Amino acid sequence: MTNGFRCSDDGLDALLGVMPPHIREAFEIHPQREDLIEIILDLGRPPEARSPGKITVLAPHPVERVDIEHVVKRIGAFGKDNRAGIERTLHRISAIRNRVGTVIGLTCRVGRAVRGTVDIVRDVIELERSILLLGRPGVGKTTILREAARVLADDLNKRVVIVDTSNEIAGDGDIPHPGIGRARRMQVSTPSEQHSVMIEAVENHMPEVIVIDEIGTEAEALAARTIAERGVQLIATAHGNALDNLMQNPTLSDLVGGIQAVTLGDDEARRRGTRKTVLERKAPPTFEVLVEIQERDRLAVHHDVAHVVDMSLRGLPLRPELRLRDEDGKVEIRKAPAPAEAQTAQVTELRPAAPKPRLTNRKTMRIFPYAVNRSRLDQAIRICQALVQVVNNVEDADMIVMLKSHERHQPKRLQLALSQGMPLHVLRNNTVTQMTYFLRSIMDQRAPQPEREAAMREVELAVRDVMENQHAVELSPQKTAVRRLQHQFAEGYGLNTESTGSEPQRRVVIYPASGV
The missing domain is CATH 3.40.50.2300 (Response regulator)
Known part of the structure; x- marks a missing residue:
């Protein structure tokens, strides 16, 4: 494999073994055998082999019913999700049926356990924080998920349970694929029961980590929140390519805290410079870290989902950490870009009358x-x-x-x-x-120090942080009178502020000046 990855036995011979003889013979000379993604068998059309950026016709003759029946007889039974597998392998065979339920097409997807794919986010996984992976189909979400389960179970000695709805993570059959290491696997009889099995895994098997592929329903999102609130680390994938997809999805938005409309009072709306009805995050996110898998070797990492969602709802730019892997397998981490020094200088010049923050010891x-x-x-x-x-x-x-x-x-x-x-x-x-x-x-x-003095020192440092780095800063909870002083101090610099949360945890958040 490229990029220094090491691929365990992908069982490709087992997949080819269920193919009709003429298709199997045609594939033996396929030039991109190691990069094969899937074999497509559609009734009345020539069989195809699909590799990255390339489609190869395996035989000139169209697929016949006998060819599809040949494959169906040699694989596991199709579940209610129309997916089947080959025992002790990671391959997935998905069926297309006609209106009366007869299989007329097959997507035979190659499954591989690839060592090294998780290294690009291994440090994040080791922090025991719940992580949500997003990305388009085929970008490698399940491969990272499988490798993460193995690393946590084998290298970090964690009690890991995989909730494997379609047997895609640990393979078909009763004995899981060795690609998951010592992690345990719970199979799901039907996709509609995935949320029940998630809760069962926590209640019956005392895991430290639960791994889930494709959270897609409101019941599964609620089960994920229940698991996270019990202190279990979650590593999961969900539908969507980026954070915006989740925030706009009413079914899954709870994974990142949920969105609600809030009506502000007249004074608060004027102070913020917004309409009276605004969108705010409803609750703490289920997942603390969100990873957008843009390409197999390019990931964007949001380390604080709560903060990122709040910034997005206020129309502020998001600056995720970017991680890239080169051809030699080396990972480059690009921190969130800070604004140019000239911009910061310009911000200071716009406010000549504002008092400068005192240089104090950080409290x-x-x-x-x-x-x-x-x-x-x-x-x-x-x-x-x-x-x-x-x-x-x-x-x-x-x-x-x-x-x-x-x-x-x-x-x-x-x-x-x-x-x-x-x-x-x-x-x-x-x-x-x-x-x-x-x-x-x-x-x-x-x-x-006394409460008020400590609070004002905190806001001084926060103002300097906001002006230098152009990101929001949330202060510690304070009483009403102290919060009022913090608002006045920050607004003296032309920065935007708001109070958030409920008493006694109500606190001030300071945002960069609009238009800067």
């Missing part, structure tokens, strides 16, 4: 969590009302927090940060109680 602790449950950490931060920001890159952190079980197996980037003096705090277990004790000890050590 907001920036934490990089490794193998720590993100949703529980966020809950602990809310409980403590701590001036703590969770960051996605260790380079941006003031401290690393990790589980004791992962202390001996640290990625190289963490080892480098620790060797350069980065503080480390180790949690015994992944509970809100442990995280709350940790946060309170940090707050005590940092000798907090």
